[in-house]
Amino acid sequence: MPEPLEVLLLDDEPIVGRRLKPALAKIGCAVEVFENPEKALARLQEKEFKIVVTDIRMDDIDGMQVLEFVRERWPESKVIMITGYAMMSLAREAMEKGAFDFIAKPFKPDDLRRVIAKAARALGYTLDFEAAAPEGG
């Protein structure tokens, strides 16, 4: 068993974190979930996460600011943006600012796993992707 890949997940919808934390754990990710961007930034200030997954649109601090912060603080980390369909221009902007990839709501757990696996490969990790899909998804 390889050492777990450390992932920070930031989304102001609590259900997203509740469902994704166990779903990502199955492919070997150690996930810390945040609903409040300020708290997430504080945590990012002190600890490096290999992968940061953040929603773009949130009330006080938006995902773009989180992206900029991570690019500055941990240039090695891969940032994956969650967007809505209506925000494709924002997604492109995020890519220009150095995001690894983006994923549009609504998405399936597998969609995110696939993107995370891609990021992990880019970082030199190998994830047990099959572990998550017993029904062959």
Add this chain to the structure above:
Amino acid sequence: MTSIPQNQPPAVGAGGQAERTRLAERAEGIRRALVERPRFSLRLQMYLGFLAAFILSAGVAVALVYNFHDMENKIRFLEIVNDYVMEVEQARRFEKNFLLYGSNLSDALDSVFQAEQILTRNAGELAAVMGPGWSQVMLPKLRGYQALLERLGRLQGAAGAQGGPARQDLQARVRKEGQEMVSAALALLSKEKASLSTTTRRSRQILIYSLALLLVVLVLNAYLLGIRMLGSINRFGEYANRIAAGDYTPITPSRRYRDEFTDLALAINAMIQELENREAVLIQSHKMRAVGTLTSGVAHELNNPLNNITLTAHVLQEDYAGLSDAERQEMIADVVQEAGRAKKIISNLLDFARETGSQLEPLDLPHLLQETIDLAANQIKLLGIKIQLQSSDNLPRVHGDSQQLRQVFLNLILNAIDASAKGGKIQVIVVPADEPNYVAVKVIDFGSGIPAHILPSLFDPFFTTKGRGKGTGLGLSVSQGIVAKHGGRIMVSSQAGQGATFTVVLPVTTIPAELGEGRHPEPANRAKA
């Protein structure tokens, strides 16, 4: 925050149908009231006026013709009497010659005969002037004189000499009779001359007075026609202004009779109805535009519950066997809750988009505004704009159509959102207006403001400052139409760089009994035709 309206409006169609039926009945009632008056057309008034003038002129002509006829008779009579007098005087001259010089008496008799001929030949004319008793006056005198002359002639033939008492006596009687006969004829002549001049004077007076009377009749005729036509034209001018201002109250009868202007009123009422139909279509289509604008926010907001449902359902599918009952229950509860959230997000918009009949009711403005803000909530959230609603306590209610007023406020709020920078602020304030019995709603943004030179055209149809394909330029125009129908108005004030304030002023409910009665709030200057 969302809320479901307490009183669900009737299903599409049902309310609108009843409303349409009621409106059609009202329009029919007004039409009948207009038509079921006694007809007194302008044409008839003109005909009557000219007929009166004609009858007057004809009367004058008849009077003059009669008078001229009278004068002709009198002149003819004077001529006859004149001839008669001349013959009689001739006879007397011959009589004098006979008495003085003993000349031929037959000349005198001849003249008397001529005089008698004049009388009998013109019996008709004389009778026309003097009446049937004329022959009793002149003929006996003439015949008496003739008889005396003949006796004198016979006496002359018998005696052959001058003198003799019988002859003296006879001569005296001849002179006397002749004198009387001539003076009677002269008296008649002067009397008839006086009568003729009276008749002439009467002709002149008839002419002068009837001309004055004709003038009065014509002036009166023109005056009455003028009052009637100009009054109606002025009234219809007022109607046109009123309709242009958006007041679509039909024209109702204002006179006791109907005429050509009634036909015009009927046509204008038909036009008003058509305008109203079109305005309803315009309002509805503009509402759908607002709905379209709101849809992007709704679509985005819907992504959140949809994403939650998708994730939960997939996890449930993946891990079903490995989950405890409690975990499954929790996930199903999450799905149910998020589905409810999704429904809430769209239900407000669906309520707003639904086409309903116009319905007037007393409205609580702060409540209505909160609903409107909720409607735009997704848009506001999407752009990170802060919106603040402030209202005075115990505000009176306004009488209006909640759907239409919500549309007005939504339009103003969406405009304010467009004008605001990302993360900007919008204030919505409800306060009593400066003038009594009005409430003011102010929508204030802190954007870049509206340049002074375009302020006057802001409410013009098709005027827009938004880019091509973004604005139709109908929002404020339609809003103004709706507010005008509610008896209120929209004002705008702005300073470049300081944002803009749109103020909607609406009259408060004063007569609750009117509820559901009139389609529009009854303005003080209700239209009359």
